[in-house]
Amino acid sequence: MIMRHPLIMTPGPTQVHEEVRRAMSIEPTNPDLDENFFEFYKNTCNKIKRLLNTNNDVLILDGEGILGLEAACASLIEPGDRVLCIDNGIFGNGFGDFAKMYGGNVVYFKSDYKKSIDIKELEEFLKEDSDFKVATLVHCETPAGIVNPVDEICPLLKKYGIVSIIDSVSAIGGELVKVDEWNMDIVLGGSQKCLSAPPGLTFLSISDDAWNIISNRKIPIAGFYCNIGVWKNWYEDKWFPYTQPISDIYALDCAIDRLLSKNDYVYRHKKIANAVRMAIVNSGLSLYPLEGFSNTVTTILVPEGVSYRNIYNDMLKDHNIMIAGAFDYLKDKVLRIGHMGENCYEEKLYITLKALDSTLRKYNIKLKGEIHKYFIDEI
Numbered sequence: 001m002i003m004r005h006p007l008i009m010t011p012g013p014t015q016v017h018e019e020v021r022r023a024m025s026i027e028p029t030n031p032d033l034d035e036n037f038f039e040f041y042k043n044t045c046n047k048i049k050r051l052l053n054t055n056n057d058v059l060i061l062d063g064e065g066i067l068g069l070e071a072a073c074a075s076l077i078e079p080g081d082r083v084l085c086i087d088n089g090i091f092g093n094g095f096g097d098f099a100k101m102y103g104g105n106v107v108y109f110k111s112d113y114k115k116s117i118d119i120k121e122l123e124e125f126l127k128e129d130s131d132f133k134v135a136t137l138v139h140c141e142t143p144a145g146i147v148n149p150v151d152e153i154c155p156l157l158k159k160y161g162i163v164s165i166i167d168s169v170s171a172i173g174g175e176l177v178k179v180d181e182w183n184m185d186i187v188l189g190g191s192q193k194c195l196s197a198p199p200g201l202t203f204l205s206i207s208d209d210a211w212n213i214i215s216n217r218k219i220p221i222a223g224f225y226c227n228i229g230v231w232k233n234w235y236e237d238k239w240f241p242y243t244q245p246i247s248d249i250y251a252l253d254c255a256i257d258r259l260l261s262k263n264d265y266v267y268r269h270k271k272i273a274n275a276v277r278m279a280i281v282n283s284g285l286s287l288y289p290l291e292g293f294s295n296t297v298t299t300i301l302v303p304e305g306v307s308y309r310n311i312y313n314d315m316l317k318d319h320n321i322m323i324a325g326a327f328d329y330l331k332d333k334v335l336r337i338g339h340m341g342e343n344c345y346e347e348k349l350y351i352t353l354k355a356l357d358s359t360l361r362k363y364n365i366k367l368k369g370e371i372h373k374y375f376i377d378e379i
Contacts, residue, residue, distance in 0.1 A: 006316055008334045009352045010324040010340035011142050011170060011297035013192035013199045016251075018199055023254035030242040037237050045252040051172060051258060052187060054179035054205050056349060059231050060252065061202040062245045065169040065190030065209075067226070069204035070098055071163045072186045073173060074226040075214050076134050079103030082133040084162065088148065089141035090118055090328045099136060102222065107132070113144065117293025119152045130160040133213075139168040140175065143326040145299030145336065146292045148176060149158045151182045158183040163209050169193055173259055174269040174296035185210045191248070194269070196341030197255035200248050204228075218374050259341075269295040275378035276349055283357070284368040288334050296340035299326070301333065306363040308332045314362065319355035346379055 007017050040256075041266045045058040061067050073095075077083060083104035085096035088111035091312050094104045109125050111117050117137070135157050139148050144277075150166055157164050164185045168177060172187075173194025179187050185207040192199035206228065214221075214229045221227040229243045259265050260330070273295045280287060280300055288299040302308045308325045309332070324336040339349055354372035361367065 005282055006320045007352070008322050009337055009339075009343055009348065009350065010322055011193070011336050011340060012190070012194045014194075014338060014340055015342035016196055016198055017255070017258060017342055019258065020251050020255045023250045024198070026247070026250050028246040031177050031246045032240060035238060037244070037246065037360065038235065039255070041244065041249060042235055044249060044256065045116075045251065047256045047260065048189070048203050048370050049205070052177050052179045052205050053181065054063040056179060056207050057211070057224045058116075058203060058205050058206045058230070060198070060249060061204070062242065062248075063225075065167075065188060065202050068188040068190070068204045069165075069167055070101075071096070071202075071226040071228050072188065072204065073098040073102050073104070075221055075228040076163065076165065076186070076210065077102040077104045078219050079223050080105060081133045082107060084109060084129055084135040084163055086122070086135060086137040086153070087111065087119060088115070089113055089138065090143045090145060090330070091141055092136075092138045095136035095138065095165075095167065099134070103284060104134070107260045114146075114288065114290045116127070116146055116322070117148045117153060119149060119156065122153065123156060126156065126160055130162065132162050133310075134165060135162045135163045139177075139216065140170040140294050140296060142170040142294075142297055143299070143328070143330050143336070144289055145287070145294045145295045145297045146289045148292065150184065151178070154184045154259070163207075170294070170296050170340070173265060174344070175294075176266050181216055190256070193261060194340040195252065195255045196343075197252045198248060200245065203252075208292055225364065228230055253290075266295070269340065269344050271379070272344050272346070272349060273298065275375050276337065276339055277351070278378045279353060279371050280376035282368060282369065282374040283371045283373075288330070296338065296344075298337050298339065299334050301334070302335055303360065305365055306360065308335055310363065311314075311335055311356070311359055315355055318359070319351075321352055321355050322358075350375060
């Protein structure tokens with residue numbers, strides 16, 4: 001049976017280009033013994049450094065983005081450490097749960113779930129209480145379609161001597177990231193979002209301050225797979241802590257080459273995102289966030305008179321296009337369109353919005369005009 005794959009317009013995983021799929025078919029070697037692979041791995045990490053604008057160490061880990069998140073918490077947090085969880089959404093809040101798993105004493109800075117973090121409110125909070133070892137925050141709150149000002153948050157945390165863990169999984173490759181300039185400590189990315197490689201890999205950058213904490217713990221890190229410390233001298237020793245997923249890394253390397261070769265990826269994501277948002281608003285639909293709109297995902301309130309499940313099913317059945325909903329408090333309340341990586345091209349957004357327009361009209365949802373035509377007007 002040959003599957004008729006839909007056009008995946010979700011906020012990750014995204015479409016994977018044929019060149020990237022072909023890269024996975026390269027004959028693998030033994031990554032534990034072949035010194036050429038150590039060089040290939042290092043070169044791929046160096047390309048990620050270019051994406052992140054950093055000289056910090058970069059690692060690629062064998063596991064989806066959650067692995068990086070948990071590994072950062074496991075490696076930095078010791079029982080009793082005070083951890084600041086900067087929370088303006090589902091993922092930001094959930095970061096606190098991982099910190100608690102490793103004994104962190106978590107304090108939440110809660111902010112409006114429909115807006116990006118207010119830097120002035122955070123600064124006032126820290127003036128009153130800044131005795132934290134680590135802070136967790138999310139660059140792009142994917143369920144809400146909100147991007148947070150990490151360029152202001154991270155320097156503020158560093159001012160108070162707080163080491164930051166930043167989930168930038170849905171941002172890297174679609175939003176500007178300047179790790180060194182913005183004083184970001186551990187920055188997490190994933191293969192399946194804006195880079196448009198297959199799911200299964202985490203990559204992360206690690207600052208000297210983060211390494212210092214990892215290397216000078218009082219209590220050994222619990223576990224091995226989530227222990228960043230075991231990677232410290234991997235290149236010098238020509239030793240990986242575990243056998244590397246070589247075919248996935250071949251694909252990731254190819255995907256990064258595709259992104260870097262165009263050199264306009266941030267501009268392209270911003271332009272497409274703005275056109276999608278304007279098309280949604282001009283047609284009479286409502287966005288979920290009030291401000292801080294993401295370059296990589298648009299979150300739309302489900303209009304009255306139709307359910308998210310109806311929209312999803314009909315988009316898939318009638319148009320062979322897959323969009324996303326959300327979960328937790330946003331379950332069945334919003335629909336999400338991903339315009340990241342291989343999804344972030346005019347023709348794909350045009351046919352997606354045309355299908356959405358048709359689907360909504362099927363349920364007699366009143367629109368002020370055709371969504372896809374508004375999109376073209378804004379491009």
